[in-house]
Amino acid sequence: MKKLFLLFLVSYSVQGISQELDYQPKILLVTAHPDDDALFSVTVWKTTKLLGGIVDLALMTNGEGGYKYSTLGNYVYGKELDQEETGRDYLPGIRKKELMAGGDVVGIRNYFFFDQQDFYYTQDVEETLEKWDTPPILERLTSIIEKEKYDFVFMMLPFNGNHGHHNVATIMALQAIESMDPDNRPIALPSWNKREGQEGLDFEMLEGYPITKVLPNVIFEFDRNQKFGFDDRLDYNIITNWVIAEHKSQGTMQLLMQGGRVEQYWYAEINGTDGLDKTRQFFEVINAAQPD
């Protein structure tokens, strides 16, 4: 059945509409691999650069499994990174630096590294849950979220067929949030990108993991194709390109993000409905905020 998405946001094309938040937005990104955060890059950039907000990142794996895509990185780093042994040795260090260089572009403040092994590509959630130290991850993630008092947590949409590491990173984030006192929880927003003008993913939950349920018919977006600047020659895909370009040991994300993209944010059912107004207001401001 085709789903009609009720879009709560309004896309402002007129400059000068004054929209402000009465708080400093604070966001945690929870991702599996060092380039996954490119998904949220422009909402993050606007939050830190235009709204005076704070964004931190919790990274689950050490990224060593990316050696398969390091053929061009060999020439950048002068090492045979695409050979498994060399890649697994050097990529954890290299990819942390790349992550932080990309993070500088969008203003990420702080990083929490969980250093789980990026063992290999699998869609198997249970295998990933078993291979990672999941109880300590959950404990540390919960304590970070409790201490920092984030307004929102962004994570990758855990759809069937997505990488098991991506889906487990999101499950960990949702479990951490669900374990907290409901009055102090941040709002969990699973995210994906779609091409401009195309339909987004039809997502309800990851099969077998009801914690991943989202509210039906609720989706918030930011369209990176919004134009601005001299003669309207600029758009926000530029920022995403800058972030991805820092990941020179990799490359596939660059191809995935080609063409204009729209950032989409679902609303996790575990949030209850109390956070809907706050989320709606946040994305109205994100859409309205423009560089001078």
Ligand SMILES: [Zn+2]
């Ligand atoms: Zn990834």
